[in-house]
Amino acid sequence: MAATDPYDVLAVSRDASQKDIQAAFRKLAKKLHPDLNPGDAQAQRKFQEVSAAYELLGDEEKRARFDRGEIDASGAERPQRRYYRDFAEAGGASDGYSQTSGFEDFDDADDILSSFFSRSGRRGFRMGGVDRRYRLEVDFLDAVNGATKRLVLPDGTSLDVVIPPGAEDNQVIRVAGKGEAGAGGGEPGDALIEIAVRPHPFFRREGLNIRLDLPISLSEAVLGGKVVAPTPSGPVTVAIPKGSNTGKVLRLKGKGVPGRGGKRGDEYLVLKIVLPDKPDPELEAFVSRWKAGKTHDPREGLKA
Numbered sequence: 001m002a003a004t005d006p007y008d009v010l011a012v013s014r015d016a017s018q019k020d021i022q023a024a025f026r027k028l029a030k031k032l033h034p035d036l037n038p039g040d041a042q043a044q045r046k047f048q049e050v051s052a053a054y055e056l057l058g059d060e061e062k063r064a065r066f067d068r069g070e071i072d073a074s075g076a077e078r079p080q081r082r083y084y085r086d087f088a089e090a091g092g093a094s095d096g097y098s099q100t101s102g103f104e105d106f107d108d109a110d111d112i113l114s115s116f117f118s119r120s121g122r123r124g125f126r127m128g129g130v131d132r133r134y135r136l137e138v139d140f141l142d143a144v145n146g147a148t149k150r151l152v153l154p155d156g157t158s159l160d161v162v163i164p165p166g167a168e169d170n171q172v173i174r175v176a177g178k179g180e181a182g183a184g185g186g187e188p189g190d191a192l193i194e195i196a197v198r199p200h201p202f203f204r205r206e207g208l209n210i211r212l213d214l215p216i217s218l219s220e221a222v223l224g225g226k227v228v229a230p231t232p233s234g235p236v237t238v239a240i241p242k243g244s245n246t247g248k249v250l251r252l253k254g255k256g257v258p259g260r261g262g263k264r265g266d267e268y269l270v271l272k273i274v275l276p277d278k279p280d281p282e283l284e285a286f287v288s289r290w291k292a293g294k295t296h297d298p299r300e301g302l303k304a
Contacts, residue, residue, distance in 0.1 A: 006053035006066070006073055014067070018060060025054040041130045045180075048127055129180040129189035136161060136193050140200035143167040144210075144232045144257050151193065161193055165258040166208070169197040203232065208257045208265025214250075215274040216240055218283075231255040231267050238269065246273045 007014055010024045028050045030036070037043035056075060057063045065071050072078060136151050146165035152158050159178055167173075172194050179189025204211045214229055224242035228235050231252060238250060248271045256265025276283075287293055 004049060004053075004073060006056045009049050009053035010057065012057075018058070021054070021057050025050060025058065029054075041132075044130050048130075051127065127182055128186045129182040131189040131192050132179040133192045133194065135196055137196045137198060138163055138167070139198055140203060140205075141232055143169075143195065143197045144205075146258075159191060163195065167195050167197070169195065171195045202230070205257060208259045208263070210256045210265065210267040212267065212269055213272050214238075214269040215272050216244065218273060218275060221245070221271070221273045229269055232257070240271070244271050244273075246271060 007016075010021060010028065012021055012024045016024070029047065032043045032047040032050060034040075034044050034047060037047075052074075055062075056066055056071075056073070062071070062075070066073070070078060134151060134153070136149060138147065138149055142149070142163055144166065146167070147163045149161050149163060150158050151161050159175065161173060161175065163173070172192050175191040175193065177188050178191035181188050202212055210232060212229070214227070216227060219225075220227060220240050221244045222242070224240050224244070226237050226239050229238045229252070233255065236252065236255065238252070240250075241248075250269040250271065252267040252269065254264050255267035258264045
């Protein structure tokens with residue numbers, strides 16, 4: 001894609017004076033400077049365009065060469081011009097475009113641009129690329145245990161993203177050098193990937209801990225027994241104490257979410273007594289003869 005006309009970028013006419021060009025640049029640069037627009041990728045891109053345009057038009061020699069068609073808006077030599085062969089034979093040391101005198105007028109400026117352009121005038125214009133933000137949905141267990149997921153970018157390329165164990169919802173993973181290209185040979189930006197964790201059908205995360213409603217039968221609640229319970233790292237056998245009620249909590253140490261320094265949370269099983277879906281005549285007959293069941297009041301604590 002051809003570079004945007006620098007006159008259009010700075011919003012000046014082709015017969016504008018150098019002073020007018022400098023004033024137009026100063027106005028735009030102060031508005032768009034990254035220090036005044038932290039995190040604004042669009043402002044940073046526009047600032048790069050404005051700075052590149054001023055690097056060309058702010059130097060009278062480079063501006064004249066552009067106006068004569070010897071270089072294009074990006075500063076590249078036009079091959080069809082005879083000057084290109086002369087330039088190639090002369091070598092890069094005399095390349096007028098590599099000069100950065102266009103920024104020297106800002107050496108004494110008393111605003112936020114002063115230090116930036118004084119440095120740029122000595123070494124040439126360089127700016128790091130803009131960071132790009134993406135969103136990646138991952139399964140609950142992949143976030144807990146860690147995984148590598150492929151993210152397809154808007155340009156059709158793909159990026160393998162390493163999901164660290166214990167990743168949280170809305171956590172941002174930075175992949176260096178996978179953002180937009182820098183200007184003037186600057187370092188490329190990074191890819192900032194926001195993780196969106198899908199809910200799990202029965203696990204609930206609370207920090208580094210996991211909670212799970214564990215259904216048990218009436219006989220398991222009354223008589224106790226061993227049942228199999230799921231955890232993020234695989235199923236485990238759990239002992240249900242005799243006389244367990246709905247709401248009783250059992251702790252599985254170290255079966256939660258991995259954290260820093262080898263630390264790992266726990267899993268908490270909240271017992272839930274579940275009767276058979278179909279009525280059981282034998283159970284109904286037993287309960288009807290159960291005297292203690294008729295005198296027991298489980299709502300006694302709710303009386304005002």
